[in-house]
Amino acid sequence: MSLLLKHMGLGVATICVALVAPFAMANNQSSPLATNTNELTEDDASVPFIDLFRAALPFEDARPWLTGANVQLDANGWPARLNGQIAGTRFLSNLPAQALPGGRYTVLYEGQGKLQYGGDAKLVAAGQGQDTIDLFAGSDNKFDATLRILESNPNNYVRNIRILPPDGICANNPFKRVPNAGACRGNYQPFVQNYEQQIFNPDYLDYMKDFKSIRFMNMSGISNNPQSSWNQRQKLTDATWGGSQTNRGAPIEIQIELANRLNAHPWFTLHHAADNNYVMQFAQLVKQRLRPNLKPHVEYSNETWNFIFLQGNYVRDMGMARRLDTNKNRAGYRYYSERSVEIFRIWEQVFGGSQRLVRILSGWTINEEVAETVLGHKDAYKSADAFAIAPYFFGDHQSIQLVRNLDETFKLMTDDQYRYSINNVLAFIRKQKAIANKYGLQLMAYEGGQGLVDFKTTHDLQMPNPLLYQANRHPRMGSLYTQFLEGWKREGGSLFAHYSSPRTYRRYGSWGSKEYITQPLGQAYKHQALLNFIRSRPCWWAGCQQ
Structure with a gap:
């Protein structure tokens, strides 16, 4: 049995219990x-995490060069009021190109606002609560990427941002990343839909x-x-x-x-x-x-x-x-x-x-x-x-x-x-x-x-x-x-x-x-x-x- 974190964003985390297939129990007890x-x-x-935003630079730490001095943050560190400024973060820096699959990533968020991407992240399509970006390593063969909140409704501000890769796993093997459903026998679990349960890269x-x-x-x-x-x-x-x-x-x-x-x-x-x-x-x-x-x-x-x-x-x-x-x-x-x-x-x-x-x-x-x-x-x-x-x-x-x-x-x-x-x-x-x-x-x-x-x-x-x-x-x-x-x-x-x-x-x-x-x-x-x-x-x- 394993405790899975059902929700890792805004609000109270909900814990549920789910069965883990026997193979998932790593055979490591004889390891020295x-x-x-x-x-x-x-x-x-x-x-370590599927969601790249988990290890992003906090908005507070990005002052003043990405986050304005007048931006007000909530208790969880989300920019609650921009006050006419921009709130930004860096979510990839100096990361070797081979460490991540380049491709089309999905950005999910709650609230109403407008996001901007920089560095090796390029906006492909913007929608309410969901953006699509292309993320490919630059000419230096490294990933460097930023995200900025340009607009945010103070009554429903942008929060719970998640940056999710295009691929997934087969349900019977959490230790192997696969590119699409064709790599599985009917049990494909894309990260964009299952990141809350899978959590770990x-x-x-x-x-x-x-x-x-x-x-x-x-x-x-x-x-x-x-x-x-x-x-x-x-x-x-x-x-x-x-x-x-x-x-x-x-x-x-x-x-x-x-x-x-x-x-x-x-x-x-x-x-x-x-x-x-x-x-x-x-x-x-x-x-x-x-x-x-x-x-x-x-x-x-x-x-x-x-x-x-x-x-x-x-x-x-x-x-x-x-x-x-x-x-x-x-x-x-x-x-x-x-x-x-x-x-x-x-x-x-x-x-x-x-x-x-x-x-x-x-x-x-x-x-x-x-x-x-x-x-x-x-x-x-x-x-x-x-x-x-x-x-x-x-x-x-x-x-x-x-x-x-x-x-x-x-x-x-x-x-x-x-x-x-x-x-x-x-x-x-x-x-x-x-x-x-x-x-x-x-x-x-x-x-x-x-x-x-x-x-x-x-x-x-x-x-x-x-x-x-x-x-x-x-x-x-x-x-x-x-x-x-x-x-x-x-x-x-x-x-x-x-x-x-x-x-x-x-x-x-x-x-x-x-x-x-x-x-x-x-x-x-x-x-x-x-x-x-x-x-x-x-x-x-x-x-x-x-």
């Missing part, structure tokens, strides 16, 4: 790997179906987000779930629904400032809607030891306020530990115990003091099931800036003179595993993979970025992934959450196992290595296939 989701933005090359479901767990940290908008109360959470009725760090995030209902459809354990990360009521409501919603065979993996925030994040500074301040240590850093580690246990106890209260939960404490791969402090503080380890780290191999940050050819780039990851070579990172894992063993916990990876990135560059084509992209596209990277994952298994690690889902290679990093969601497997050597490891190394730790 999880994956991290991406942030919801208009340039996300994983394209079939290409995205197909990618996700091989992973045992889905870590929702990015999709839920956790990092640098000070959200604290339940009424601040992202809602099904929000105009869009994309945007800046403090706005974006898929509703919890959507996260649960994706886990249900994939038969994957959801790995939830909770906002660093979430109050107890928020935590309790979150847990109750999960208990109500998650398939009973799935275990919520619960983690408090993301990398609170990392003080480049808002959450890192928050836990330090809270730790000092509680007088947990005279050292601000250690006070932060101790507060993270305490607050994690408080959150775990709320979830245990809601779920009637810890049997169905996986309670995760996290630390810093290279720092044993963090692990000892987090796990040992007030015996926090007794309230946890796993300790998680983020092992990345890349050489070192200074040497990356100096590479001038592909061989030098690969040497960074294989020569042990570099601190973060594969062998040296495996040694860090070995030490962290010993600490996890000491406290009787599994060792997990909340993130991990290659980490080739030069944080000093200012544009995508600045050296050494082209070499880093080239290395990530090379068959040798696939071999290194295999070597690294085999080492993770050998050192005693358990669930490994790769970072990340398909995303475009940029100066910010080449994190995706693919560069876009539909990239052929023959071109994606990292993803080949992940799939081969899943198929050749069924999960090996006790209870992993229950």
Whole structure:
């Protein structure tokens, strides 16, 4: 059984229950790997939703260059009054042409008004509540598209905009996009008519179906987000779930629904400032809607030891306020530990115990003091099931800036003179595993993979970025992934959450196992290595296939 979101637009979301065909239960419970989701933005090359407007830039975030300063928005973010100005958004940006099918898209909306399209979106026909647009990648082989509301009746303003592709699925296979009814045996379901039930891009479901767990940290908008109360959470009725760090995030209902459809354990990360009521409501919603065979993996925030994040500074301040240590850093580690246990106890209260939960404490791969402090503080380890780290191999940050050819780039990851070579990172894992063993916990990876990135560059084509992209596209990277994952298994690690889902290679990093969601497997050597490891190394730790 799966909870389907019957209505995702304006008004109160209606929930119905529908049978899911047996094939739709992905055969992923023997998988040893999880994956991290991406942030919801208009340039996300994983394209998780059928409706492209779900990840559009919010009208508020588009001020003043697309949305006028005097435009008034309603509680859900829709422009309720234009006041003589224009409200606009960008719904595709810098997206590889192959990530989406070019063609004739349908734009549905409620209310009375007039829409205008820009960039690679061209109006073909306008009608009341429905426009037809052509959407094809531009000469740069990328999608960039905008939408503007030029006119809107304030008594019945334009809202609930949906941008839907021309194709669909066969009802017996939600993991495959098909162009028309001719590809099905009488069970064709076009997206324009069934988007409310289907919700997720079939290409995205197909990618996700091989992973045992889905870590929702990015999709839920956790990092640098000070959200604290339940009424601040992202809602099904929000105009869009994309945007800046403090706005974006898929509703919890959507996260649960994706886990249900994939038969994957959801790995939830909770906002660093979430109050107890928020935590309790979150847990109750999960208990109500998650398939009973799935275990919520619960983690408090993301990398609170990392003080480049808002959450890192928050836990330090809270730790000092509680007088947990005279050292601000250690006070932060101790507060993270305490607050994690408080959150775990709320979830245990809601779920009637810890049997169905996986309670995760996290630390810093290279720092044993963090692990000892987090796990040992007030015996926090007794309230946890796993300790998680983020092992990345890349050489070192200074040497990356100096590479001038592909061989030098690969040497960074294989020569042990570099601190973060594969062998040296495996040694860090070995030490962290010993600490996890000491406290009787599994060792997990909340993130991990290659980490080739030069944080000093200012544009995508600045050296050494082209070499880093080239290395990530090379068959040798696939071999290194295999070597690294085999080492993770050998050192005693358990669930490994790769970072990340398909995303475009940029100066910010080449994190995706693919560069876009539909990239052929023959071109994606990292993803080949992940799939081969899943198929050749069924999960090996006790209870992993229950």
